[in-house]
Amino acid sequence: MTLIDGKAIAQEVRNEIRDEVAEWVAAGNEAPGLATVLVGDDPASAVYVGGKQKACAEVGMRGFDHRLAADTSEAEVRALLHQLNADPAVSGILLQLPPPPHIDGPKLTEEIAPGKDVDGLTPISTGLLHKNLPGLRPCTPLGCMELLKRHDVDLSGAEAVVVGRSDLVGKPISALLLQANATVTTAHSRTKDLAEVCRRADVLVAAVGVAHLIKGDWVKEGAVVIDVGMNRLDGKLTGDVEFEAAAERARLITPVPGGVGPMTIAMLLRNTLQAAKAAAAV
Ligand SMILES: Nc1nc(=O)c2c([nH]1)NC[C@@H]1CN(c3ccc(C(=O)N[C@@H](CCC(=O)O)C(=O)O)cc3)C=[N+]21
Numbered sequence: 001m002t003l004i005d006g007k008a009i010a011q012e013v014r015n016e017i018r019d020e021v022a023e024w025v026a027a028g029n030e031a032p033g034l035a036t037v038l039v040g041d042d043p044a045s046a047v048y049v050g051g052k053q054k055a056c057a058e059v060g061m062r063g064f065d066h067r068l069a070a071d072t073s074e075a076e077v078r079a080l081l082h083q084l085n086a087d088p089a090v091s092g093i094l095l096q097l098p099p100p101p102h103i104d105g106p107k108l109t110e111e112i113a114p115g116k117d118v119d120g121l122t123p124i125s126t127g128l129l130h131k132n133l134p135g136l137r138p139c140t141p142l143g144c145m146e147l148l149k150r151h152d153v154d155l156s157g158a159e160a161v162v163v164g165r166s167d168l169v170g171k172p173i174s175a176l177l178l179q180a181n182a183t184v185t186t187a188h189s190r191t192k193d194l195a196e197v198c199r200r201a202d203v204l205v206a207a208v209g210v211a212h213l214i215k216g217d218w219v220k221e222g223a224v225v226i227d228v229g230m231n232r233l234d235g236k237l238t239g240d241v242e243f244e245a246a247a248e249r250a251r252l253i254t255p256v257p258g259g260v261g262p263m264t265i266a267m268l269l270r271n272t273l274q275a276a277k278a279a280a281a282v
Contacts, residue, residue, distance in 0.1 A: 001247050004147050004226075004254045010262035013146065017269050018059040024277070025060065032091040032276035033062035034118065034268070035084045039077060040070035040100045049096050055265050061272060064090060070100050077103060078111050085113040091276035092118030094268065097168075106167070115279055118271040121167070129175050136271050141173035143263025144205060144226050145180070151252055153224050155180040159200050163187045163214065163240070164207035169228050173205055194218075206240035216245020225253040228260050 025031050034056045038049045049065070056063040066080060077099075084090045093116045097105045106121070114124035120138035128135030148155065160182035164170035174186045187197050189208075198204055198218035204225050206214045211231035219225060219241075229240030239256030247253050254260055 001250055002151075002252050003247075004151060004252050004259060006143075006147060006254055006259040007262045009147060009150050010143075010266040012150075013263070013266040014055065014059060014269065017266070017273055020273060021060040024273070029276075029280060030089065031060055031062050032272050033064060033089045034092045034094065034272045035064035035066060035087075035090045036094050036096060037066045037068070037077065037080060037084075038096045039068045039072055039103060045096050052094065052265055052268060055269055056272070059269055061091075061269065062089065072103075074103050074108065077108055081108065081111040085111075085116060088279075090116065091279060092116050092268075092272040094119050116275055118268055118275055120172070120271065126167070126172070129172060132179055136275060137176070138168065138172045139264045139267040139271060140169050140228060140260060141176050142267040142270070143260055144173055144228065145176050146263060146267065147226065147254065147260070148203070148224065151224075153203065153252070155182045155203065158182045158202040159185075160203040160205065161185045161187055161198055161201035162205040162207065163191075163194070163198065164205075164209070164228070166207065169207040173207065173228075177203070177205075208240050210240060211238050212240070212242045214241040214246070216242045216248065219246045219249040221249050222251045223249065225250045226260065227254050227256050229256060230261065 036049050036052055053063040053065050084093050093112045095109055099105045109121050112122055114122055117125045117136050120136040125136050129137055160177045162170055162174045165186050165188045174184050178184045187194055195218045199220055201223055204223055207228035211233045225246055227239035227241040231238050237257050
């Protein structure tokens, strides 16, 4: 069994992006800029946004860190998003999810200009993804694909099983795996005999958000296991997969933490650079 070191691969990607940004700026372009919008004072969200801003600075991008009070109205957030849409220094916009309960996060996300949608979550980006047209793809699914790519996992004709059908991860990663010519099954809470479905996977992606739902003996001998889960259990971060038992059967497996998580931020930076280049091309 080989551990997939997401932290190390994310650092590799970040170094590559830093070089590309330097090249882009040396050619006379403005540095790409990432605007983050955080509504409310959830401490975990503040840590995530801080991490994204720090990562931005490290690769030579500009950061615009917008923090709004918890009682900010939906109209005020919408107005800020429109202002960022119109600002040429802003290449990418990220509305940190979830916002406070009086704000509809997915609906407000729709206000982000498709060219600046570095989370890849607007309906336009979703349509472009499903038609395999150029556009911005969601960061966590991109991060999973990058881990598979850097480990030379052959997806063509492979049986891929994705557990979870969220707009954020399950659906988009199923689409990306299908485009890579895998035979894709998207399983979920209503799937009959989930254990048997998982057992046929050459590539098993767990994205349900339930700690240790995927048991070790659901993993086929020699399978590749990608654990997208981020669950708090007894104060510790843990995945959707029963890691120790799964690792005995898997050929490759991601740990939590240190697997998919760090890749999400690396792909956000890549999307921001892609958005900056696309904006300059028009
Ligand atoms: N608009 C929006 N876009 C997002 O991409 C988004 C979001 N909202 N809201 C919250 C989730 C969560 N998320 C993570 C990113 C990186 C790690 C990460 O780097 N995790 C590390 C360490 C985590 C730790 O130790 O606490 C790891 O897994 O090794 C985790 C979670 C992005 N999200």
